[in-house]
Amino acid sequence: MGKLLFNITMTLDGYVAGPNPTINDPLGEGGEAIHDWVVKLKSWQESHGMSGDGETGPSDDVVRETVANLGATIMGRNMFGGGPGPWGAEPWQGWWGDNPPFHTPVFVLTHHPRSPLVMQGGTTFYFVTDGIESALRQAQKAAGDRDVMIAGGAATAQQFLSAGLIDEMEIHLVPQLLGGGSRLFEDLGQSVPRIDLVRTIPTADVTHLKYRIHK
Numbered sequence: 159m160g161k162l163l164f165n166i167t168m169t170l171d172g173y174v175a176g177p178n179p180t181i182n183d184p185l186g187e188g189g190e191a192i193h194d195w196v197v198k199l200k201s202w203q204e205s206h207g208m209s210g211d212g213e214t215g216p217s218d219d220v221v222r223e224t225v226a227n228l229g230a231t232i233m234g235r236n237m238f239g240g241g242p243g244p245w246g247a248e249p250w251q252g253w254w255g256d257n258p259p260f261h262t263p264v265f266v267l268t269h270h271p272r273s274p275l276v277m278q279g280g281t282t283f284y285f286v287t288d289g290i291e292s293a294l295r296q297a298q299k300a301a302g303d304r305d306v307m308i309a310g311g312a313a314t315a316q317q318f319l320s321a322g323l324i325d326e327m328e329i330h331l332v333p334q335l336l337g338g339g340s341r342l343f344e345d346l347g348q349s350v351p352r353i354d355l356v357r358t359i360p361t362a363d364v365t366h367l368k369y370r371i372h373k
Contacts, residue, residue: 159298159301159302159303160227160229160298160301160302160303160304160305160306161305161306161325161326162294162305162306162308162318162323162324162325162326163224163305163306163307163308163324163325163326163327163328164307164308164315164318164319164324164326164327164328165224165307165327165328165329165330166310166312166315166328166329166330166342167192167193167195167196167329167330167331167332167364168192168329168330168331168332168342169192169331169332169334169335169336170331170332170333170334170335171335171336171337172341172342172343173189173192173336173337173338173339173340173341173342174189174192174310174311174312174339174340174341174342175189175311175312175339175340176188176189176336176338176339177336177338177339179236181239181240181241184236184239184253186339186340187339188334188336188339189336189339191334192332192334192336194363195217195330195332195361195363195364196217196221196330196364198212198213199212199213199214199217199218199221200212200213200214200218201218201221201222201225202221205225205259205261206254206259207257207259215361216359216361216366217359217361217364217366220328220330220359220366224307224328225307227304227305228262228301228304228305228306228307229262229300229301229302229303229304229305229306230262230263230264230265230297230298230300230301230304230306230307231260231262231263231264231265231297231306231307231308231309232264232265232266232267232290232293232294232297232306232307232308232309232314233264233265233266233267233308233309233310233311233314234266234267234310234311234313234314235266235267235268235269236311236313237309237310237311237314238250238252238253238266238268238283239252239253240252243270244270245270245272249272249275251275251277252275252277252283256277256278257277257278257279257281258277258278258279258281260280260281260309261279261280261281262280262281262300262301263281263282263284263297263300263301264281264282264283264284264309265283265284265286265293265296265297265300266283266284266285266286267286267289267290267293267314268285268286268287269287270285270287271285271287272285273285284296290314290317290318290321290323291321294306294318294323308324311340312340312341312342312344313340313345315342316342316343316344316345316346319346319349319351319371320345320346320347320349321349322349322351322371322373323373324351324371325370325371325373326356326368326369326370326371327353327368327369327371328366328367328368328369329342329366329367329369330364330365330366330367331364331365331366331367332363332364333363351371351372352371352372353369353370353371353372354369354370354372355367355368355369356368356369356370
């Protein structure tokens with residue numbers, strides 16, 4: 159069995175999304191800009207079906223390492239999108255078009271049942287209504303010996319952190335301040351994990367901080 163991984167971009171004041179998210183602006187006010195460091199990378203562009211003429215270097219190496227052994231992905235309903243509540247007659251198909259960048263089975267945490275959604279490129283979305291442990295079991299079975307990635311958002315990460323299930327966490331820290339929105343390390347309760355810093359990779363526009371989490 160592989161590891162359960164989590165990685166996310168975070169501002170200096172601890173936010174991973176801005177305030178007032180909407181269907182048209184899912185990362186909230188200013189939230190899109192905190193990911194400027196990754197969208198220019200060759201690896202990101204390749205995974206999104208673009209020409210792959212983007213930048214290489216330390217950040218590109220980090221992104222490639224993150225997905226090199228990936229076998230399945232878990233995300234929250236808000237990251238998948240489509241708004242709250244039951245799925246409609248023409249349910250939301252995701253933000254990513256016909257060929258999403260995951261290329262693995264993706265398990266979406268939701269309160270509302272839905273049949274699996276098969277997309278191009280090896281991505282199938284499975285909608286899990288019975289909690290994070292069930293999502294993890296299904297993802298690990300699908301991944302086999304490969305890793306499982308928690309893709310976000312903050313609330314989903316908090317549940318897995320509080321349950322002590324994450325093995326490694328990578329924070330991509332950007333030199334920006336949002337001043338409001340979704341903070342990553344809120345609502346952990348008494349289940350604050352003990353972590354060890356594995357490495358630090360600084361660049362001009364982002365610092366990659368990798369941690370090992372004690373279970």
